[in-house]
Amino acid sequence: MKLDTRAMRHLTVEDWKVLAAVEQGSKNHELVPTTIIERLSRLKGGASGVHRSISNLAKVGLIAKIKEQKYDGYRLTYGGLDYLALHTHAQKKNVYSVGSRVGVGKESDIMIVADEKGAQKILKIHRLGRISFRTVKTNRDYLKNKPSASWMYLSRLAAMKEFAFMTALHEEGFPVPTPIAQSRHTIVMSLVDAPPLRQIASVPDPAVLYAELIALLLRFAKHGLIHGDYNEFNILIREDVSTADDGTESITLVPVVIDFPQMISMEHANAEMYFDRDVECIKRVFARKFHFVSTTPGPFYKDAKKTVGKDGAKRLDAVLEASGMTKKMAKDLEAAIRQQEEEKQQNPEAYEDEDEDEEDEEGSEENDEEDSGEDDEEGENKEEQRVLVIGDISSIEG
Ligand code: ADP
Ligand code: MG
Missing domain, CATH: 3.30.200.20 (Phosphorylase Kinase; domain 1)
Structure with a gap:
């Protein structure tokens, strides 16, 4: 269709x-x-x-x-x-x-x-x-x-x-x-005029981009959210070119995140699993693509949890209720997405x-x-x- x-x-x-x-x-x-x-x-x-x-x-x-x-x-x-x-x-x-x-x-x-x-x-x-x-x-x-x-x-x-x-x-x-x-x-x-990370073969400094993506994931957490599908198709990489006074050009890679139907709250019963999965996904991509492995362990859910709402960060996990989505609707959607994930695992060719x-x-x-x-x-x-x-x-x- x-x-x-x-x-x-x-x-x-x-x-x-x-x-x-x-x-x-x-x-x-x-x-x-x-x-x-x-x-x-x-x-x-x-x-x-x-x-x-x-x-x-x-x-x-x-x-x-x-x-x-x-x-x-x-x-x-x-x-x-x-x-x-x-x-x-x-x-x-x-x-x-x-x-x-x-x-x-x-x-x-x-x-x-x-x-x-x-x-x-x-x-x-x-x-x-x-x-x-x-x-x-x-x-x-x-x-x-x-x-x-x-x-x-x-x-x-x-x-x-x-x-x-x-x-x-x-x-x-x-x-x-x-x-x-x-x-x-x-x-x-x-x-967004930018290819997904998936299509990027090399970057000048993988450590910088990695740190940025992890920082972004922690920023979501601080606002009470887990992306839930933080993968190389859902992160677009924009190239911002800036010219210095001496005329030299430098390129900054700016990640733009998309795809939010599966976002969940840091308070969700399985939040830790989803959080870890997002972290692992980024680690796997960087290891495979750029042969980059961070020497810093984590980040860990329990640390991120402590930051939720800190420094005046607005809680965004309550957004759904405000949008008119009832608890039942949210539950139906979550069940469907989970079912789809299971099918994806069982039948990867179809995806x-x-x-x-x-x-x-x-x-x-x-x-x-x-x-x-x-x-x-x-x-x-x-x-x-x-x-x-x-x-x-x-x-x-x-
Ligand atoms: P799905 O839920 O099916 O994964 P996505 O929202 O992730 O859908 O979009 C699928 C693909 O479409 C992305 O990987 C990206 O290449 C492209 N895409 C989606 N939204 C945009 C956008 N706003 N600008 C540019 N490309 C986009
Ligand atoms: Mg997607």
Whole structure:
């Protein structure tokens, strides 16, 4: 599954209203009955217009028809959710066009987007469960029975949590992208013009960078937080060039940290394990990549714990509650992330080769009719380069 904006231009105002109605109806109905869609979409033309839109939306895979014993109904697909989120970003003038995909995490799509002025930004689309639910049979969890609804629910939670932490960290002056907006399972943030540490073959002074990354990890701790996935993909290394008075240039490497859905509190029951894992991860990367091993042991959780909230450091681990995430939501998300980690360990191949993603493997009923879109003769590869203007889509609010 990936973001496919091809049908976007062809949707009418009525189609958007009906799509929004299906989303709204999904809050109370796993399958939204047509009568409810009719009521919620409040189209002036009445039922026939709604039916026409339903058929349009189903044709391009934004909603999917499900036949049930009791009644037939529709549910929003991930594609439909993508469209609604993009629509909101477009209306708020945060996104005008969608460009190429820069990263395919297994649990997210990372796209370059631009606003009306052409300023580039990053759109992160959370796809929690994209891997796990391919193997639904082996899933013992509570999510098993209604995978698609749960995907969306969990992905929304992931975006919500990530945005809340990015905002709080940014306000505290941490080197993180600038958060711009969140809608549903997506986030818009500033584009960091820097490769991940993963892609850096050598640095002038590994000891300096190592010390800096450890200092950053301790700074998180001081504010009550553990990143939880402090690895070479989630640390971008920016090169800041400065010129001295005598004209000599020097380069400073500035780490920028990303990816926050799994952040946890220093008070978490397993905090020490997560803290140690983050530390070990950095040590391993530096040993393997730069053959650098620090002579200083640690840092250790028990020491870091004593610094939490010291020197006036604002506690950021309470951010989530303030963002409207309930305890239950936080628990659901944590369970899903933990489950995903376990699967990653059991089935590492599924998570490797970030760019070689075989699309649509998970092809469920919602993708079946995807290819009936009018203009996909250019095929999959070309689609990557296409810049699609979405900023002129009409309002569904009116
Ligand atoms: P995931 O949760 O799937 O790991 P990440 O947020 O870590 O997603 O992003 C995946 C990759 O996308 C990163 O390793 C990085 O290369 C790129 N990326 C993500 N956010 C940005 C950004 N704001 N600026 C530049 N590159 C980014
Ligand atoms: Mg990542």
